[in-house]
Amino acid sequence: MSSTATVYLDHNATTRPVPEAVAAMVQALQQDWANPSSTHGPGQDARRLLAHARGRVAAFLGCSVAELVFTSGATEANHMAVLGAVKASGRDRDRVLMxxxxxxxxxALAQRLQGEGVKVDLIPVDAQGRLSLAAARSLIADNVALVSVMGANNETGVLMPVAEVAALARAAGARMHVDATQLAGKAALGFAASGADLMSFSAHKLGGPKGVGALVVRKGLALPPLLSGRQERVRRGGTENVPGIAGFAAACDRAAATLPADIEHMGALRRRLEDALSALPGVHVYGREAERLCNTLCLRFGSLDAEQVLMKLQRAGIVASSGAACSAGGTQPSHVLLAMGESELNAKAGVRLSLGPETTAAEIDATIAAATEHLLPLLAQAEAQPVSLGVS
Structure with missing residues (x-):
């Protein structure tokens, strides 16, 4: 696809940095480039900028300034939360639930923990992608160190019952971690009210730069650092990414000011897109009966392979993504759709369309037109092909 494609429907993967974030980063690079740990004037200027940015990010995430730890992104924050909670727990707590x-x-982190002797149990979801609270209740026991549940699924957009799971974890004396990466900029946030002990974020999901994120650590929780050093209240070593943090704060300011309108805008366009595409023969929408993010639509076109669908859309100028993983051996089925009970064939067919605040009605109409023009013939062709039963 050429660079002239204009319809970008992959905001759950990353977002375009908002102008305010770019401007803040440029200013920090040009004017406040000194090391914020230095005691001289330029260093203290950078330190003041860092402190100001920290306050703005904390306000947006609904935590105190002292609870906020800047990281390189959500992946590092997730590792810091999970590994730290396991290390801080006693020998009697040797299980992690996800x-x-x-x-x-x-x-991948769960596989690493299992290799190190930590037992990891998975909490199942139903056919709509909703977490089973009954299963969580039976799995959470006094030998659990940590329960880790994402705030919203990145593929389906289905929201998870974070507060309810946090209450179960607290009653069992376990820590609760929430990967809230997909919530920022798409739903109201409130760490203090969530009941979580730890919460991860990434700036580039809400109009900030890549390479910067945050872990919120509930006040009073002792968490061993993943990277040793005296920065971030001795919780995360390494010179702070001041330009990235400045951009993060600017993106948070923008999102805070526009969030209610953004939610309404993206929700209306998502419904418009969903209604039109689900009317096409053979189209199945995932999580339709569940509470979902306002911007996320996960669906399959019959059992057409996602890569085939995405290639057709891409040629028509529509950028989207799939939940299936690509490897040298071919496309692997989406673990999310498999967990929802889908067959391997259908789990390779899931396509994710994720909108952003700047998505327009005209772009949604262009997507509907492209799907109708380019995918309907493929669906008809697939339906006309005889199904092999493997009988000789």
Missing amino acids: SAVEHPGLQ
């Missing part, structure tokens, strides 16, 4: 639909980064 939802079955966590981000691949956390799934």
Whole structure:
């Protein structure tokens, strides 16, 4: 696809930095470039900028300034939360619980923990992608160190019952971590009211720069650092990314000012897109009966492979993504859709369309037209092909 494509529907993967974030970063690079740990004048200027940015990010995330730890992104924040909570727990707490639909980064971390002797159990979801509270209730026991549940699924947009799970974890004496990466800029946030002990974020999901994120650590919780050093109240070593943090704060300011209108705007356009595409023959929408993010639509066109669908849309100038993972051996089915009970064939067919605040009605209409023109013939062709039963 050429660079002239204008319809970007992959905001859950990353967002365009908002102008305010770019301007803040440029100013920090040009004027406040000194090390904020230095005691001289330029260093203290950078330190004041860092402190001001910290306050704005904390206000947006609904936590106190002292609870906020800047990281390189949500992946580092997730590792810091999970590994730190496990290390801080006693020997009697040797289990970690995660939802079955966590981000691949956390799934890889779970495999690492298992290799180190930590038992990891997965909390199942139903056919709509909703977390089973009954299963969570039966799994959370006094030998659990940490429960980690994402705030909203990155593929389906389905919201998870964070407060309810946090209450179960608290009653069992376990810590609760929420990967809130997909919530920022798409839903109201409130760390203090969530009941979570730890919460992860990434700036580039809400119009900030890549390479910067945050972990919120509830006041009074002792968490061993992943990176040793005296920065971030001795909780995360390394010179702070002042330009990135400045951009993060500017993006938070923008999101805070526009969030109610953004939610209404993206929700209306998502519904318009969903209604039109679900009317096409063979289209199935995932999580339709569940509470979802305002901007996220996950669906399949019959059992057409997602890569085939995305290629057709891409040629028509529509940028989207799939939940299926690509490897040298081909496309692997989405673990999220498998956890929802889908077959491997259908789990390779899931396509995610994720909107942003700048998405327009004209772009949604262009997407509907492209799907109708380019995918309907493929669906008809697939339906006309005889199904092999494997009988010789």
